[in-house]
Amino acid sequence: MTDRYHHGDLRRALIDAAVEAVAEAGPSALSLRAVAKRAGVSHAAPAHHFGDKAGLLTAVAAEGFERFADALEAAWGDTGDFYAVGAAYVRFAIDRRPYFAVMFRPELVHTDDPDLERAAARAAAALHRGSGESDPDAGFNAAALGAWSLAHGFAELLIAGNFPPAVRADPEAAFKAVAQATGLGRA
Amino acid sequence: MTDRYHHGDLRRALIDAAVEAVAEAGPSALSLRAVAKRAGVSHAAPAHHFGDKAGLLTAVAAEGFERFADALEAAWGDTGDFYAVGAAYVRFAIDRRPYFAVMFRPELVHTDDPDLERAAARAAAALHRGSGESDPDAGFNAAALGAWSLAHGFAELLIAGNFPPAVRADPEAAFKAVAQATGLGRA
DNA sequence: CACCGGTCTTGACAGTGTCAAGTTGTGTGC
DNA sequence: GCACACAACTTGACACTGTCAAGACCGGTG
Known part of the structure; x- marks a missing residue:
């Protein structure tokens, strides 16, 4: 075989x-x-x-987004609050690091690949679930983008090694503390 | 010559x-x-x-952090509030994109380079100015890390092309709206 | 003027992504 | 059961890459 x-x-x-x-x-x-x-x-x-080399990485990224969507959906199911989803975001970045390292890197993949687009859209939907409609005046949902930015930035900075040891010791708990400090999650 | x-x-x-x-x-x-x-x-x-190739990129990153620190310090001087500094963070990521593309990529540079470390420390100091001491219990300052994560995540996602057109049209204004929506900046 | 150390060049090496052409196997229509 | 078409994979080649060793060149110091 x-x-x-x-x-x-x-x-x-x-x-x-x-x-x-x-x-x-x-x-x-x-x-x-x-x-x-x-x-x-x-x-x-x-x-x-x-x-292509980018084609291979595109396939990796697409698979990553699928797993990512799974993880986010599961986090909604567990407790249903923003902290859990944000913590799942951070945990994914750590546990599935090779996937995460490719998923938000447009210069490494074929961004117009249908599989990748579909998977990324599914992940985005899973992420924004329950965050309401976007403000028609502004053209975007400020609270949802804020939550996304916070989780993504935290994950990215953590992985790049920019956070103190106390954060690295328990990243999920640190993320919840950080999210609470911003006042987020009360929506 | x-x-x-x-x-x-x-x-x-x-x-x-x-x-x-x-x-x-x-x-x-x-x-x-x-x-x-x-x-x-x-x-x-x-x-x-x-x-080394990484050595060249290290020099670029170090210069980037110096300019970054300048920009952040100038933003404090202008109005002195968090929104202005966050907006400067985002503006730097856009205007000085080649620098930003290298600054938070440990796999591309020599992270132990003295010049790079010094410049990065200066930028970190400029960023966290006025955000108080870190909580001795937690070992980190949750509010400061939250602000950093928010600005960094916003910049990173914006550059990667993950935000809707309305955000891309005026990123700084969008960032302020997003930051306000999280409840940040009232400290 | 000789010499020395830093600046840059030349030439080579193994490794890379990509392409064209060929080879090998697998299933399909008859 | 057999030829054929097609997909899967290999082989070989090409230009390009980063890195290293050795040499050529230049500026300043004695």
């Missing part, structure tokens, strides 16, 4: 290999040839399935 | 060339050889001054 000429599910194997590689050295250090070697195929096999 | 064998200020010229290149295609697409060509020197000249 595994040593067939036709791999069976090479696409899946390549995505997994890419996720591992990103987890080890980040997306900018990703090498298609290294991914191919990890999956045990020739150096040009990835290009056949994904067209 | 410019066609001398000893360039005069090649280091400066290389940084400028790198900033231009990053502005055009992002930091991941940066090529040392292209930077060298842009500055009119041989392909190995950058390595002599910066040791």
Whole structure:
């Protein structure tokens, strides 16, 4: 099965290999040839399935958004409040770091990919659930964008290593404290 | 002067060339050889001054943090409130995009570089000015981290193209609306 | 004027993404 | 059951990349 000429599910194997590689050295250090070697195929096999290096990362990002949407939806189900969803946002960035490292990087992926767009839209819907309509005057929902910005910025700064040790020790608890300090979550 | 064998200020010229290149295609697409060509020197000249590709980007990031600190300090001077500083944060991310694209990317730079550390510390000090001491129990200042996360997340999501057109039309005004919606800035 | 140290160049190396062409297997229509 | 068409993958090549060692060049100090 595994040593067939036709791999069976090479696409899946390549995505997994890419996720591992990103987890080890980040997306900018990703090498298609290294991914191919990890999956045990020739150096040009990835290009056949994904067209492009960006194509492979696009597939990773799309899968990431799907898992992200799952995590956010589950967080709504648990307690239903904003803190839980924000904490899930932060937890995803930590636990699924290789996915997160690719998901909000337009220069690394094909932003017009239908699968990616669909998955990203699902995640956005899961995130904004229950945050009401956007203000027709302003053209956007200020509270929802604020919550998103807060969670995203916290996750991004945390991952980049800009937060003190006390935050890194328990990021979810720290996020809740930070969110409360801003006055958010009372809506 | 410019066609001398000893360039005069090649280091400066290389940084400028790198900033231009990053502005055009992002930091991941940066090529040392292209930077060298842009500055009119041989392909190995950058390595002599910066040791490394990461070394060049480190110099760019350090310069970025200096300008960033300037901008934040100026914003405090203007009106002295949080909204102005947050808006300056967002404006910097837009106007000085090539710098911002490198400043919070630990995988692209030498995070232990003394110049970079000094500049980043200055920017952090400028950002947290007037936000009081950190809570000794928690080990961090929740309100300050919240403000930082909000501004940073907003800037990051805006740049990545995740916000609706109404926000992109006037990002600073949108940020103020978003910050107000969270209840922040009343401290 | 000799010399020395820093500045930059030249040349080489292994590794990269991408493309064109070829090879190998798999399923389909007959 | 068999030829054929097509998809999956390989092979080989190309231009380009970052990095290193060695050399050429220049400015200033003795």
